Amino acid sequence: MIPDVDAELLDEPLDDEPSPSLTWKLDLEKGRVVGKTDGLEAIKQAVFKVFQTDRFWHDIYTSDYGHELTLLLGSSPVFAQSEAMRIIQEALVSDDRVQAVENVVVEIQGDQITIRFTVMTAYGSFEQEVNHDVRSHDV
Numbered sequence: 001m002i003p004d005v006d007a008e009l010l011d012e013p014l015d016d017e018p019s020p021s022l023t024w025k026l027d028l029e030k031g032r033v034v035g036k037t038d039g040l041e042a043i044k045q046a047v048f049k050v051f052q053t054d055r056f057w058h059d060i061y062t063s064d065y066g067h068e069l070t071l072l073l074g075s076s077p078v079f080a081q082s083e084a085m086r087i088i089q090e091a092l093v094s095d096d097r098v099q100a101v102e103n104v105v106v107e108i109q110g111d112q113i114t115i116r117f118t119v120m121t122a123y124g125s126f127e128q129e130v131n132h133d134v135r136s137h138d139v
Contacts, residue, residue, distance in 0.1 A: 021097055021123075040123040043097050047119055050091050051130045067091040069132040072113055081106045084115050097121050 025037035026045060037045060055066035068087050072080045084106045092098045100120040107114040115130045 040121065040126065043095070043119070043121050043123060044126055044128075046095060047092065047098070047128055050095075051128075051132070055091070064094045067130075067132075069113055069115075069130070072108070073111070075108075077106070077108055080108055080113065084113075088115065088117055092119070097123070 021042040022036060022038045023042050023045065024033045025035045025041075026032075027034040050065065051067050051069075053061060053066035054070060055061075055068050056063060057066070068090070069084075071087070072083060075083065081104075085101070085104045088101050088104060092101060098119055098121055102118045102120060104115065104117045111133055113130075113132045115132075117128055117130075118125055119128055
């Protein structure tokens with residue numbers, strides 16, 4: 001049996017509303033939820049969480065969540081600088097609250113990668129630093 005579809009509903013444009021930013025606030029020192037957060041603080045927390053999660057390593061997350069900084073293992077600084085921008089953009093593109101990423105600076109010391117960048121949002125901008133040990137997934 002074919003379902004009846006209201007033809008008028010098919011002609012209505014879809015609203016492209018941004019995702020709400022209200023979320024649970026995490027106290028990382030205590031490892032607890034301590035209320036709710038919204039706006040720029042919620043985006044800062046979301047960006048922090050994305051860079052704590054390696055993409056494709058955890059089945060609980062979708063394939064577009066997390067980062068791929070481990071791919072920079074053994075890279076030259078020139079290659080790491082260019083790839084870091086792509087990796088950061090891909091990690092944050094799924095969050096429609098992030099408008100742009102600017103001022104990307106990459107430092108590599110042995111197996112440690114430090115990336116500093118500016119996140120631009122509708123709520124304002126903020127500086128973010130990501131430190132990642134690429135040895136964290138040795139088998």
